[in-house]
Amino acid sequence: xxxxxxxxxxxxxxxxxxxxxxxxxxxxxxxxxxxxxxxxxxxxxxxxxxxxxxxxxxxxxxxxxxxxxxxxxxxxxxxxxxxxxxxxxxxxxxxxxxxxxxxxxxxxxxxxxxxxxxxxxxxxxxxxxxxxxxxxxxxxxxxxxxxxxxxxxxxxxxxxxxxxxxxxxxxxxxxxxxxxxxxxxxxxxxxxxxxxxxxxxxxxxxxxxxxxxxxxxxxxxxxxxxxxxxxxxxxxxxxxxxxxxxxxxxxxxxxxxxxxxxxxxxxxxxxxxxxxxxxxxxxxxxxxxxxxxxxxxxxxxxxxxxxxxxxxxxxxxxxxx
Numbered sequence: 001x002x003x004x005x006x007x008x009x010x011x012x013x014x015x016x017x018x019x020x021x022x023x024x025x026x027x028x029x030x031x032x033x034x035x036x037x038x039x040x041x042x043x044x045x046x047x048x049x050x051x052x053x054x055x056x057x058x059x060x061x062x063x064x065x066x067x068x069x070x071x072x073x074x075x076x077x078x079x080x081x082x083x084x085x086x087x088x089x090x091x092x093x094x095x096x097x098x099x100x101x102x103x104x105x106x107x108x109x110x111x112x113x114x115x116x117x118x119x120x121x122x123x124x125x126x127x128x129x130x131x132x133x134x135x136x137x138x139x140x141x142x143x144x145x146x147x148x149x150x151x152x153x154x155x156x157x158x159x160x161x162x163x164x165x166x167x168x169x170x171x172x173x174x175x176x177x178x179x180x181x182x183x184x185x186x187x188x189x190x191x192x193x194x195x196x197x198x199x200x201x202x203x204x205x206x207x208x209x210x211x212x213x214x215x216x217x218x219x220x221x222x223x224x225x226x227x228x229x230x231x232x233x234x235x236x237x238x239x240x241x242x243x244x245x246x247x248x249x250x251x252x253x254x255x256x257x258x259x260x261x262x263x264x265x266x267x268x269x270x271x272x273x274x275x276x277x278x279x280x281x282x283x284x285x286x287x288x289x290x291x292x293x294x295x296x297x298x299x300x301x302x303x304x305x306x307x308x309x310x311x312x313x314x315x316x317x318x319x320x321x
Contacts, residue, residue, distance in 0.1 A: 033138040033174030033187050035086045035131040039314045041079035042284075044090075046307030048072045052157075054300045056269075058236045058250060062300055065241070067099040068158045072122075074307075079314075084131040091149060094160035095119035106246020106258050109156035121149045122161040129172075136176040144168040144191070155259055162263045165196040170207075183215040198263050199256060202233030205267075219279040227271045229295075234266030237297050269295030273303075284309040 036042075050070040055063040076090030096119070098104070098112040111118055123146045133139040146166045154163040170191025177184040193205040211225035235257065238250025247258040257264065275288035290303040 032129070033131075033133075033140050033172040033189075035084055035129060035138075035140065036078075036080040038080055038082045041077065041086075041312055041314070043310045043312070044074075044076040044078070044307060045309075046074040046076075046305055048074060048092075048303060048305040050301060050303050052299045052301040055237075056295045056298045056300055057239050058266075058296050059239045060294060060296050061239065063241055065100070065102050066104065066157055067101070069097050069099060070158075070160075071095045071117075085129070087126070087128050089124070089126045091124050092122045093119060094122045096158040096160050098156070098158035104157055104246075105242040105244055105249075106255075109153075111153065111156040111158050118158070118160075120152045120160045122152070123148050123163075133173075136178055138172075138174045140172045140174075142168075142170050142172065142191075144170070154263060157262075159262070164198070164203075164263060166193050168193045168207075185213045187211050187213070198260055201235065201264055203264060204232045206230045206232065220276070222274070222276045224274045225272070227273070229267065229269045229271075231266045231268055231297075234297070235261065235264045236266055237261070265297040267295070267298045269293075269298045275305075277309075282310070284311065 048071070050072075052066075052068045052070070053064070055066055057063055072092045072094040074090060074092040076088055078086060078088035080086040095117050096111070097117045098115050100115065104112050125144065125146050127142055127144040129140050129142040131138055131140045144167070146164075146168075148161070148163045148165065152160055152163055154161065168191045170189060172187060172189040174185055174187035176182065177186065187210075189207075189209045191207050193207070195203045195205060197203065207227065207229050209225055209227040211223055213221060213223035215221045235251040237252060242249040242252075242258075247253060247255060249258065249261075252258050252261050252264075270293045271290050272293055273288055273290035275286060277284055277286035285306075285308055287306040288304070290305075292299065292301050
C-alpha cells in the first residue's frame with residue numbers, strides 16, 4: 001500500500017458508521033464526498049452497541065419505560081472501480097434484548113417477555129457513488145438500496161430491524177479548507193429515502209448531516225458531526241404513555257397500527273457524534289460515539305461503534321498494443 005494514501009484511508013475508516021444512529025436501513029451511514037483512488041478498496045468489520053434509553057413523545061418529552069439494547073456486528077466491502085466511481089455492500093448481524101423496566105403495553109411479544117438476547121441477520125445494503133467534483137471540492141451523488149435478508153420478526157421492542165425495503169437518493173459535498181489548514185475539511189450530506197409503505201401509510205424520510213474533520217497526523221484523524229432526520233408522513237404517538245392495551249395512543253388508534261407502530265411513527269430527531277481513526281501498518285482501527293440530542297416520536301439513547309478496516313489495492317495489468 002502506498003503510504004501517501006494513508007490520510008485519505010484513515011479518514012475513510014473513521015466515518016464508516018458515523019452519522020448513523022444504528023444499523024437499521026433507516027439510519028445507515030452517511031455517504032462520503034470523496035471517492036478512493038481507482039483499484040483501492042477495504043474490508044470493514046464493525047461492532048456496535050445501541051442503548052435505547054426510552055421514547056420521545058410527540059411533544060419531545062421523555063417516556064423512560066420501554067428500554068432495550070442492541071448489539072451488532074457489521075460486515076462491509078468497498079471498492080473504487082475508477083477515480084470517480086465506487087460501490088460498497090454490507091450486512092449486519094443484530095442482537096437485541098428488552099430491558100423494561102415495566103412490561104410493554106398491549107399484546108406481549110415473545111422476544112420481549114423473556115428479556116433475553118436473540119439475534120438474526122438484518123438487511124443487505126448496497127451503495128453506489130460517483131464523484132463529480134475535482135480538486136479541493138468534491139460533489140458526489142449516490143444511490144443506496146436496503147433489502148431485508150429474510151422474513152425476520154418486526155413486532156416488539158427488541159426486534160432486530162423494521163423489515164422494510166427502501167431506496168435512498170442523495171448527494172454529499174465536501175471541501176478541504178486549504179486556506180485555513182490543509183488538515184481541515186468540511187462535508188455535508190443530504191438524502192431522501194423512499195420507504196416501503198405499511199398499511200398504506202407514507203413513511204418516506206429526509207436525512208442530513210454536517211461534519212468537520214481534522215487530520216491530526218498522517219495516521220490519526222478525528223471528526224465531529226451533527227445529523228438531522230425528518231419523516232414525511234407517519235403517525236404521531238401523542239403526549240402521554242400508551243394505555244395498557246397499547247391503543248388508542250395518539251394517531252395509533254387500532255390494534256393493527258399498534259403492532260406495527262415502530263415501523264410507522266413519525267420519527268424526527270437530531271443526533272451528534274464524534275469519531276477517530278488510526279492507521280496501523282496493515283489495518284485501520286476506528287471508533288465513534290453518537291448521542292441522541294432531541295426528537296419527537298423516536299427513541300432516546302446513544303450509540304458506540306468500534307471496528308477494523310483492511311485496505312487493499314488491485315493493480316490491473318495493462319495489455320500491450
